[in-house]
Amino acid sequence: MAWELVIGLEVHAQLRTESKLFGPASAAFGGAPNSHVDAVSLGLPGALPVLNKEAVRMAAIAGLATNCEVQRHSVFARKNYFYPDLPKGYQISQFDKPICLAGHLDIDAGEGPRRIRITRIHMEEDAGKSSHRAGGSYVDLNRAGVPLIEIVSEPDLRSADEAVAYLKELRAILIYIGVNDGNLEEGSFRCDANVSVRRVGQTTLGTRCEIKNLNSFRGIRDAIGYESARQIRQITAGETIIQQTRLWDVDKGRTAAMRSKEQAHDYRYFPDPDLPPLLIAAEDLTAWAATIPELPAQRRSRFVSDLGLDTEMARLLCEDPETADRYERTLGQDQSPERARSLASFLTGRLAGALNKSERSWADIDTAMTQLAEVHDQWRDGKLSNKMLTDVLVAAFAADASFADALESARDHTGLIEQDDGALDDMLAAIIAANPGQVAAYRSGKHKLIGFFVGQVMRQLQGKANAKVVNAKLKALLDG
């Protein structure tokens, strides 16, 4: 009998505030150990938390953008446990009265649209970082007190693909609204997965395990795959699943249970008496809602309906707002579907590929997108061959070149052979005459041999010919 996966995700996203959630120290990533600290994040005697209002705004618009009901009244609580990277001996978090409730995200993992419910979004402060090296354990409190939102989904996801699709959609939304930088490596967007399995048709939930330490989409996919297979194997063997927290070991490619002692916490949550209930005024909420830009889903459907892109290309372009913005900026006024599609594949294909191989980044070339659009148009119009386009881009992205100059000079010496040049016709005729065997084979039905003739032409012209034109002329000669 078939098995079904049931997955719920808890995403921790770091809010992009200047300062920490409850104190004035910088919330920036990195820095010398213990350089981004203040009395609150050090847990000094008498230090009191004061809520960062910008973090509240960001958490609220994250809720609005994920269709949540933003709560006008929410409460911060203390989550008590001892650890050296938790300076106060408790983490300030929202518990039974979070800032956002009851939202959803629509995703499509290739099997049609699915609505994934979001249980809640709550605000909390991050802990510091412990590291254990020869000679002792070290604590860096730079991250302690950095604002996070935790976004908790219902167990609505049914496959690793859906989990990744949900995470990508959520990540894109948070980046679009400017509250999170989406960086999985630095841990500013991280995820725990609750995974259980059950027989298809079963309505009750199986016993779940929580998987921690997931810091890439690949890892999430692999960990869910491993964990669900482990659970199925165990149940099939007649064993029961124990509810526990498991860590993903990326090197070994498996999950392993945390020591049970680490799981036996009674956090003794109670409302933090240092912080009055968080009240959000209706007019603030209205004003914040007005600042939410076009979200990825809206943008994708506009790209499909207005520009004629296919859904996969729209999804690719809209994963982050910079790419989508760059595309629209480069597209400019001429938005015919043919050009829109061509430019989209140009940006995501040839241009992205050339950029990848160079030392340049998108940021370096953003000022030259108008020129790049011209290059694209020349190529699309057949004035640049594929080979020539590659040469132009390589030259333009060379580390020592001025980007604009390179494009300019590339334009000068493209030297494309014009389509009406009689010399081309002569050359084609000569090549056909010189290869009677290939001609005969072609005419007997081996039409793939057209590539051989094109190759001969291109070799003689060092790639400086319009492949489409050459193709058409050769076809006429061979078929005629």
Added chain:
Amino acid sequence: MTLIECASAIAAGSLSALDATNAALARIESADVHLNAMVHVDAAGARAQATAVDEAVAAGQPIGPLAGVPITIKDLIAVGGQPLTAGSNMLAGYVAPRDASVIARLRAAGAVLLGKTSLDEFAMGSTNETAATGPVRNPWGLDRVPGGSSGGSAAAVAAGYGYGSLGTDTGGSVRLPAAFCGVVGLKPTYGRVSRSGVVAYASSLDQVGPMAATVRDTARLFSVIAGPCAADATSRSEPIGDYEAACELPVAGLRVGLVHSWLAGLSPEVHRAVMTTYDALLAAGATGAAIELPHAHLAVPAYYLIAMSEASANLARYDGVRYGHRAELHSSDTLDTLYARSRAEGFGPEVQRRIVMGTWALSSGYYDAYYDRACRVRRLVHDDLQTALSACDVILGPTAPSAAWPLGAHTHDPIAAYQMDIYTTAANLAGLPAMSVPVGLGDEGLPLAVQLIAGSFKETTLFQVGAAVEQRQERLSGPAALQAAIAGGQ
């Protein structure tokens, strides 16, 4: 000389701040061997502050309302550059990196900070006997407790170590020692005074409060420390009253409420003191009202559950990792055993008792029966007081059931000691302002006091009534017991 007289004389140039400071330091020098009220004296710093004031006066520069007035500070409040121990070995050697907000306000007003006063460890006690530096003695009877937890501050004011002090009051910790030592003590409305830089005991109850010899002196101190603070999210921005002017207002027409159930358990002399005060206020034109507080008997258990629960979290930061006491590392230690030994060595028995009970009360399975139920009782006590204060302007009652009791009387019976807070905790639970005012000496020559409770942010009413109560008392002259000890020691 009172605080206000001292400030006026310094402002007028007829008294030098340095002389006033030197006199206070000399008094500490001669008396504190008997009282043990100071845990840190900053003589050099105090003299430097006093000299600066004298120079400002000489130069005709504007000076603050406390310019040159020497005062002391409970060692639960951070004074930048000075030790901050909270009366505990846990914080031995810790030096506060900066001033608490109230200290910054005192400095801006020109006050001279003499040093830090003793307290019950982490403000947990009613007798000042849990202090790591040993008990403080009551200047009116050296075999008596000064009350707690701000016992050092109350004894310092009574003994003339300067002209005032700042204490903190979580369940009576300003008012009870004020009553036992014959000085005035105010517990302000919750949120009226910043808690930033004050070591937390129970955050939803703690307030810094002024202590001084007279009601007017207390008003002067309070005017300086009251007000909103951006570093304390629970501070409030209601308008500040003119507290000194309130001391001059007649009480005629005010309604004074008497809680009859609070008269039952009092020593005869305290009972007499409350009733005499009541009669005197009525004679001055106030009207009387009988008040019921149906849930008052639940205030003490609710208070202790809430305070201990909050304390169990507030004191978690004292783990020996970043500062404070850390036990010597043994080769067999794990993180948990090192934590446990550091905290067992650093905290005294009463603090440990309260942390353990608070942890218990918040634990899964007990939360509803203890912490949550206590919060619901707190609401009932609050509502009782609000109802009462709609029928009267001020509630009159005792501060403590008796005069100061002997040292060691409750050492082995913490529950009996907790019951001494029976009249003070209600104001903390309800967040209301309350004042203890001395009303003369009892049969054994020990100070007696009454307590006044008013509505939220109505400290003006407390000063108005407090001044009227004080007016019909003879000023207490210096405590004879201390004088005798000093004379005997010489």
